[in-house]
Amino acid sequence: MSSDQVQAGGLTITLRGAVRSATEDALQKLRDDRVASRLAAKDASLWGPAAEPEASIRLGWVDLPESSRALLPQIAEIARAKREAGLDRVVLAGMGGSSLAPEVIAASRGARLVTLDTTDAHQVRRAVETDLERTVVVVASKSGGTVETDSHRRAFEQAFTDAGIDPAERIVVVTDPGSPLAELAAERGYPTVLADPNVGGRYSALSAFGLVPSALAGVDVEALLDEAAAVAATLADEANPALVLGAALGGFGGHDKVVLAGDTPVGMGDWIEQLVAESTGKDGVGLLPVVVEGVSAPGFAPEPDTHLVVYGETAPDAPDTVDTVVTGPLGGQFLAWEYATAVAGCLLDINPFDQPNVQESKDNTKALLELSNNGTLPTGAPLLTDGAVEVHASDAAGLADVKDLASALQTLLRSVPEDGYLAVMAYLDRDAEGDGRAASLRSGLAALTPRPVTFGWGPRFLHSTGQYHKGGPANGVFLQITGEVDADLPVPGKPYSFSRLQLAQALGDFNALAERSRPTVRLHLRDRAAGLEELNRALGAIQP
Structure with missing residues (x-):
């Protein structure tokens, strides 16, 4: 061709x-x-008058291949000090634009970076209980108020303190100037690298959000900027x-x-x-x-x-x-x-710098947590229970008459419109359950439908495709997967635990989709390992 x-x-x-x-x-x-x-x-008028106010404060990414070089001496000094202190395990606590780019940079350059962009209690517990004596944590949040990242920070502060370690020796902050996190970092003596406030989170790969954790992990970030500068010269x-x-x-x-x-x-x-x-x-x-x-x-x-x-x-x-x-x-x-x-x-003809529908699920999560002071979230009764899997569904999913897990999945697959897609959203442990059992669901479902199937780990997809699910074309069908937690972890200083936060996020997004009449099914695994096995067996019983 x-x-x-x-x-x-x-x-x-x-x-x-x-x-x-x-x-x-x-x-x-x-x-x-x-x-x-x-x-x-950096002409902010390119996307029309309605977008111009937002675009005018979101085009700093165009200059990052050069402007970020001013940060390199500070970043290098922080990285040198942490290495000399024997801190060779780098944990990044961040979500969306604060985590995805550094994860790519580290993996592509052969560096070891532990990315913590989840509220799964199992995954967070492992992160805060592993090799603390050689751990440095990068707490990264543009707004400084991201609930997941704030919870991670609290958990690590508690873990360091309990181990007799001064958190100020182990926590590095990346945030925008004037954010609540910047103020807290100044009070507590955390080394802080301030990012360009005129760069949105998802455009921040070449900003402090991408460079700081990558440099701490041992990546030559100046070379990364050189690669970008070669493209910038052509733009x-x-x-x-x-x-x-x-x-x-x-x-x-x-x-x-x-x-x-x-x-x-x-x-x-x-x-x-x-x-x-x-x-x-x-x-x-x-x-x-x-x-x-x-x-x-x-x-x-x-x-x-x-x-x-x-x-x-x-x-x-x-x-x-x-x-x-x-x-x-x-x-x-x-x-x-x-x-x-x-x-x-x-x-x-859209504004590529805003995210008008992301806040809704956040607000739903907050409301659910505030209403559940006794620790019980309104999960509702399942439509049916098949072994270790409970099936919950919105009215639009049309599952009222299904009798088992396989028929529920088949009904969901058949509800995907000719121009639509199926989104799998797994609120599970990406490290433990991402070994093929959960992640393989995308390919398993894709083999049963001619329509595209996406897969996202919750809650990180809420900072990503979550905007598209609610703001894009109304042709999506949604499959949530949640699971019981064996060993919960409290969020220090908050009246909820990580498991409650994670489930509230899932339910909040479920409600946001259901209110838009999007067909949505939630499979709750009463036992994660057994439930995933049953789910894969059910897929095998479905005829394409």
Whole structure:
């Protein structure tokens, strides 16, 4: 199959088939509007008058390949001091934009970083009870009030204190100037790196949020900025590769599912997922990223509304059916995808810098916690119980007459509309239950439906695809998975535990989806291991 290829700054974009002509039409519009030069100059008017106030304080990411260099001496000094103190286990407590990029950076550079972006009591307990004598914790929150990160901080402070360790020697803070976390860090003597307040969380890969934990883990972050700078030098060009990628994403008409596959950079698909879903999924439109296990995985197949994308640091193995191939070093890819997503926002006529529907589930969680002073959350009675699995459902799911787990799953699969998708949302232990038992559910379900299937770990997806689920097209069907906790962990200074917080987050999002009449099913595992086995057996009993 013939293709068009654009190269500059170490980045290569290859377009194939129908996406080529669609992209050329979109590029012409972008050129007519001088989008490349205006975006490089941080013109906040690109997304229309309604978006301009938000955009005017969210374009600092364009300059990060150079502006972040001012942070390097401070970051290097903190990293040196922690290494000399023998602290070689780095834990990152952060959510969404504060965790996904550092996880990719560390994994791609072969560095060890423990990412704590969960409220699962099992996972948090392991993090706070393992090798404290050599642990340094990066507490990262743009707002300074993220409930998950605040809970992590409290748990580590308690653990350090109980072990006779001064938390000020072990906690490093990354936040925006003037945030509640910045004020607390100053009071308690925590080393603090202040991020650029004009950079939104999901665009912060090359800011202090991406650089501090990565540097503490031993990554050469200056090299990362060098890779990004090479791409930055091309961004005013009206034919630069990042602009072409944005045209392909936003201009491939009718293709609103972006199926992503790539082995390197490690974890890049999850980072792209947050960036694209949270930036574009609003006002009833958007691009749904679907991260799959590889080009041979279920779900990676041509569909009328599917844009197939393969990415890699070097030329990836991409079959002819792939529409778009993105190749380049990690730092360059970070900047290119951010730029392309902002460009796609121009073509989709949405504001790529706000997240109007994220707060709703947060508010629901807070209300549930405040109402459950006795520790009991309003879970409701299950429709049925099959072995170790309880089945709960919204009215829109249509499960009133199902008799067992397999029929409930089959009914849910059949409810996915022709232009829709199924989202799996697992509020479980990503380390213990992500060994294939839970994560394999995506591919298992995808093999049973022609529609795309996404998978997200809760609550981290609430800072990612959660925006798309509620603000994007009303064609999603949702499968939540929650589970009993064997050994709970209190949140110090709060009237709730991690298990209550996690379940409140799941129920809060369930309610937000149900109120929109989105078909939603919650499977509660009364025993996690047994429940996952039964769930996989039920999938095996379903005929495609």
